[in-house]
Amino acid sequence: MAAGSISEDEFWNSIISFLTLSSKIDRKWMIIDTQNGARYVKKTEIIKDTENKEHPIEDEDSAVFQGEESLDQSILTWEYHILYSQSFSVPVLYFNVHTQNGKLLSLDEIWKKVPETYQERLSEDRWTFISQQEHPVLGCPYFYLHPCHTAELMKNTPAVTDKRHYIVAWLSAVGPVVGLNLPLEYGKLCAC
């Protein structure tokens, strides 16, 4: 197995460690089981859209139950899924963003939300880096961070020696590109 990659068993072991942390920190991640036996890991976040997406809405009821005539188009729902890539033997991050009336954001609109930090360098690679494909479990279009370089990124990170921390190491490094920021507590409780 290439350096920086993990087996599917190691992936799920690391997911369990990750979900244990989540249950203590923000309780936002969960495993979704489907009828055909497939499973993936999911988080949903509702954000008031500002320039830099800094205001998560904690009280979901107030965001959802607005009158139809006052649907706030600036409130976005970000959905993140973690799956295992058999081809690359690494985790993959799938995501979609939709407005309150259910409209999915386009790749261009998603691109505008990538922090400036990453935009400059990724501008040439954007179509290969964030692209859209059929979700392996759900079968509908989702955006994803292409996994082809994940092993390269991970082979030099400390977590490779303890595979239980792989998911935290990977997600904390790549998540911010698409607005997924893990709180510091994940690092503190992920004790070595």
Next chain:
Amino acid sequence: MSDDGNESRDSKNTETEEKSSPTSPSHAVESKIDVLLKPAGDAPIMKKKKWAVDRNKRIGWVGEFIKKYLKLTAQDSVFLYVNQSFAPTPDTEIGSVFDKFLQTSMKMTKITEGPWATSLT
């Protein structure tokens, strides 16, 4: 340098430890934090390992600083990890990291190629 034939790839891991050194009680909010960098893996050794960093400086700033110090190119990128396995977001303040982890061990990874070779500012 690496076995996979991609000789231009390089990686760098550096550890930092943090100790708080307030200059005086009245300036406590501007206290600097001592950051100690240690190499790991293929990382080049930094000649000066210990740096005093304002606690309000962000992780992204530290990464950029390291890039400049090591004369890395715009194509290279730096990832900073604490506690062996967690990368704080680039906009996290160093002071927050110290407050959370107290004695912090930070590792830095540099990626030279591919889409992850990007500037952290």
